[in-house]
Amino acid sequence: MSVLPTIQIQNLNHSFGKGNLEKPVLVDINLEIYPGEIIILTGPSGSGKTTLLTLIGALRSTQSGSLKILDRELHGASSKQLVKTRSQIGFIFQSHNLLKSLTAWENVTMPLKLQPQMKNRKALAIEILNLVGLGDRTHYYPDNLSGGQKQRVAIARALVANPQLILADEPTAALDSHSGREVVQIMQNLAKERGCTILMVTHDNRILDVANRIIHMEDGCLIS
Ligand SMILES: Nc1ncnc2c1ncn2[C@@H]1O[C@H](COP(=O)(O)OP(=O)(O)OP(=O)(O)O)[C@@H](O)[C@H]1O
Numbered sequence: 001m002s003v004l005p006t007i008q009i010q011n012l013n014h015s016f017g018k019g020n021l022e023k024p025v026l027v028d029i030n031l032e033i034y035p036g037e038i039i040i041l042t043g044p045s046g047s048g049k050t051t052l053l054t055l056i057g058a059l060r061s062t063q064s065g066s067l068k069i070l071d072r073e074l075h076g077a078s079s080k081q082l083v084k085t086r087s088q089i090g091f092i093f094q095s096h097n098l099l100k101s102l103t104a105w106e107n108v109t110m111p112l113k114l115q116p117q118m119k120n121r122k123a124l125a126i127e128i129l130n131l132v133g134l135g136d137r138t139h140y141y142p143d144n145l146s147g148g149q150k151q152r153v154a155i156a157r158a159l160v161a162n163p164q165l166i167l168a169d170e171p172t173a174a175l176d177s178h179s180g181r182e183v184v185q186i187m188q189n190l191a192k193e194r195g196c197t198i199l200m201v202t203h204d205n206r207i208l209d210v211a212n213r214i215i216h217m218e219d220g221c222l223i224s
Contacts, residue, residue, distance in 0.1 A: 004071050006165050006197040007033040007056055012065035014051055025051050027220040029065070035164065038191055038198045038210055043217030049201045050169060052217070056199065057167050058085040070164055087114045090158030090196075092187075094170035097154070098142040104129060104153045105138040111161045128156045132186050148179030152186065159190055166191070168200040177206055184210050 014026035025048045033039050041049050054060050055067060062075040069085050098107045108125035112118050129138050132152040142150055151171065158166055172180030184207045191198050208214060216223045
């Protein structure tokens, strides 16, 4: 049996602006990423990495070409279908976006709100906080955690719903080298244990070795 790619992109183009001001940002992107792969996407500022990540994350609509995530075509998909796809993806961003008024475990349960039928959310959140080494901080508020600890809460939140795909945009940018390394190692271990695919944008040369593949982007084009 052949394995379906988690991400399958064919002839994807994307522009910002209209008429004379139209600016192509992604040009004829073709890419396949398979379950369990850790892919790092690098490239100079403005080359289109975040735009590609937000398209893959169903955070903006696809203009032309084919973009299949978890075997669902996003080009021409309804907003309901985009929301459904988004709910199957774990997002980790540079600024962790934790809610200050919620404790670590409450922040981690946020993605589970989309699954109202799910019971024992607290136990699940605490289990995953244990996995990222924060078992003794589950009741802390974000303001009382270090940068690395906050980022680990964000990782726990991205993983709690057991997504098949994790998208991370500069997850270590705000961290010192020790915490940065720790954070990617946790991501790597969890990817291995759970078999999910990770696509990570980073300028951080210190973490390139975690990748199975490094993809470089320049002027909107992919160079493997
Ligand atoms: N909403 C938008 N409207 C217009 N232009 C945009 C928009 N978002 C991004 N761009 C432009 O698209 C190009 C690619 O931006 P993008 O953020 O994808 O690059 P990047 O490779 O992620 O850069 P960085 O490494 O600095 O985050 C840039 O020239 C940017 O100015």
